[in-house]
Amino acid sequence: xxxxxxxxxxxxxxxxxxxxxxxxFVLGTKEESDALIALTLLPIGNKDTFHTALxxxxxxSKWQFEQFDDLYEEFWxxxxxxxxxxxxxxxxxxxDKVPTVQKPSLETLKSWLxxxxxxxxxxxxxxxxxxxLTNKNFGDMSTDExxxxxxxxxxxxxxLAHQKSRLKQRSKRNRYLDLKRTFSxxxxxxxxxxxxxxxxxxxxxxxxxxxxxxxxxxDIYSRFFINLIYAFQNSYDRIETFVFSTTVHRVxxxxxxxxxxxxFEIISERVPxxxxxxxIGNCMQDFVNSYGxxxxxxxxxxxxxxxxxxxxxxxxxxxxxxxxxxxxxxxxWLNPLAGNPNFSPDVIGLxxxxxxxxxxxxxxxxxxxxxxxxxxKTGRRKHLLNT
Amino acid sequence: xxxxxxxxxxxxxxxxxxxxxxVEMSVFLSMQLEKPLLIEGPAGVGKTEIAxxxxxxxxxxxxxxxxxxxxxxxxxxxxWNYQHQLIYMKMYDNGNVSKEKLEExxxxxxxxxxxxxxxxxxxxxxxxxxxxxxxxxxxxxxxxLLEVLSDWQISIPEIGTIKARSKxxxxxxxxxxxxxxxxxRRRCLYLWIxxxxxxxxxxxxxxxxxxxxxxxxxxxxxFMEELRKxxxxxxxxxxxxxxxxxxxxxxxxxxxxKQIIEDTLGVVLKxxxxxxxxxxxxxxxxEKTGVVSRLS
Numbered sequence: 001x002x003x004x005x006x007x008x009x010x011x012x013x014x015x016x017x018x019x020x021x022x023x024x025f026v027l028g029t030k031e032e033s034d035a036l037i038a039l040t041l042l043p044i045g046n047k048d049t050f051h052t053a054l055x056x057x058x059x060x061s062k063w064q065f066e067q068f069d070d071l072y073e074e075f076w077x078x079x080x081x082x083x084x085x086x087x088x089x090x091x092x093x094x095x096d097k098v099p100t101v102q103k104p105s106l107e108t109l110k111s112w113l114x115x116x117x118x119x120x121x122x123x124x125x126x127x128x129x130x131x132x133l134t135n136k137n138f139g140d141m142s143t144d145e146x147x148x149x150x151x152x153x154x155x156x157x158x159x160l161a162h163q164k165s166r167l168k169q170r171s172k173r174n175r176y177l178d179l180k181r182t183f184s185x186x187x188x189x190x191x192x193x194x195x196x197x198x199x200x201x202x203x204x205x206x207x208x209x210x211x212x213x214x215x216x217x218x219d220i221y222s223r224f225f226i227n228l229i230y231a232f233q234n235s236y237d238r239i240e241t242f243v244f245s246t247t248v249h250r251v252x253x254x255x256x257x258x259x260x261x262x263x264f265e266i267i268s269e270r271v272p273x274x275x276x277x278x279x280i281g282n283c284m285q286d287f288v289n290s291y292g293x294x295x296x297x298x299x300x301x302x303x304x305x306x307x308x309x310x311x312x313x314x315x316x317x318x319x320x321x322x323x324x325x326x327x328x329x330x331x332x333w334l335n336p337l338a339g340n341p342n343f344s345p346d347v348i349g350l351x352x353x354x355x356x357x358x359x360x361x362x363x364x365x366x367x368x369x370x371x372x373x374x375x376x377k378t379g380r381r382k383h384l385l386n387t
Numbered sequence: 388x389x390x391x392x393x394x395x396x397x398x399x400x401x402x403x404x405x406x407x408x409x410v411e412m413s414v415f416l417s418m419q420l421e422k423p424l425l426i427e428g429p430a431g432v433g434k435t436e437i438a439x440x441x442x443x444x445x446x447x448x449x450x451x452x453x454x455x456x457x458x459x460x461x462x463x464x465x466x467w468n469y470q471h472q473l474i475y476m477k478m479y480d481n482g483n484v485s486k487e488k489l490e491e492x493x494x495x496x497x498x499x500x501x502x503x504x505x506x507x508x509x510x511x512x513x514x515x516x517x518x519x520x521x522x523x524x525x526x527x528x529x530x531x532l533l534e535v536l537s538d539w540q541i542s543i544p545e546i547g548t549i550k551a552r553s554k555x556x557x558x559x560x561x562x563x564x565x566x567x568x569x570x571x572r573r574r575c576l577y578l579w580i581x582x583x584x585x586x587x588x589x590x591x592x593x594x595x596x597x598x599x600x601x602x603x604x605x606x607x608x609x610f611m612e613e614l615r616k617x618x619x620x621x622x623x624x625x626x627x628x629x630x631x632x633x634x635x636x637x638x639x640x641x642x643x644x645k646q647i648i649e650d651t652l653g654v655v656l657k658x659x660x661x662x663x664x665x666x667x668x669x670x671x672x673x674e675k676t677g678v679v680s681r682l683s
Contacts, residue, residue, distance in 0.1 A: 257621070
């Protein structure tokens, strides 16, 4: 862009706004006029005051608040040069330009998610883009693609969280009038309707327990999965999250209280042997012993994210998986390595656990992950009574 | 109201609030431009305190709306005192009062329960309206708030539109548990408050706790600064520093040592995993802050 020399202060302000807009600030005429009004209120000639005033008007988020000082400096630098040469080309790195192909693909993904057929004329090029994403291994994705996927997953999690049952429950919000309760309660008061009672659809009380493997063999996927869990946990409140490698760690509150990057940092620092070996059997046993009585009920779906590589013995795994299976609604095992054509489930530990797993999915790409998610809603199909 | 920037700084200082330039400027501009001020930052850095101090300084009321999940318009605006209306109707249901009169009566101010926002705009003298932890409320409430904050009027079907008598000074706070919408950000001035640096925290301690030993204060601030660098689940804020300093002063300590810190760590850290984590890196922490063990 061009920074042109302006002789009036308002001219310069408008220039600054223009400059900030190219850096991702959202500024309209309202902000510009606010800034001009503010200047009339402030003592003239104090540079710092001028600077802080503009900062409080133009910055609208934490990120912008932190960026502002540097950008402000940069702008005046550019302007100084412009004073000498009248106009001056500004070196503009194109880093934050969003590639244009992404937008249509998001549209298509959305419609695909709701099982709408895409309109034929629209976005034919983008449709193939979607195909690529759907079947692309999570391990090979670029950050932009990941961001796209994450947004999508968040949406799926939200849908899952807001499944309403047909049962009604009492409510303090004024949703639906509960006539039956209203009448019966007010009969006590002599038959006049004094107090209204309301109801709202009851949430389906599906509980989720996530156990994520963070050992070395799962390295490329663990960050992704923790991100996935994070997305889930933020829209679903009946969820308990654990990570394990050689011991089990409850991370539910951590993910609740922190934004993702910080939470991830804390987890990887806290959990001993992060990216080390795994003893799944021991960990599962641990989980059952310490948390099982509280968390495992017939309404709980247990999701295990692991490749099944176990450095411990297989008998513990079998035993603990059997416990989990018996006490839960469903057991879903996601193994991203199973997406590899060379994969065969000959891991001894995993094989012994197989009878106690309701759903085994690879979850290495969006397609299979979506398939696995579908299972969350339904009950158990097969029953093992004799084990 | 004529108020200038220096005066704001003085007002805040008079109320024992230690503010830096950006805080002063934001408060000043939000009053001058009559825009809400959105304050974000980690827990315990004095976001809510700004509203309280401002109300005291302007000698006006503080009206607080604590947000929570499920907060809806009836809790924020108004409700009809419906039981009273019914009783009133019963009392005058003997035919002496015309129906129109009765209707007019029961939908009058007398039976209107004002909730914080309606309360705030119906005051003669502009109060400070604190909308605390806005990020906890649902998105629907946020959009509802937008409407109120831009028009400063509320429509009540039975009465009509109530216009604000005066525009309250609005302060919104948030912990970033959820991203707020672009629309609400644009209607506000924004301020981010970080944990204080060493000097600022020291000044706060000295202002709030007059009897504080200089050396003890310095050690506490240094320790807190290092503590916040650890990756804790619940990073302690200024409130914790103050509690700790107060406790130690009350026990007449003049300096920190390993034993004292170990015994009183529960004042600062409220999470057992954090305490365990801190104890693991204790010697490193003490070394950095220059606290020596009593034994050595």
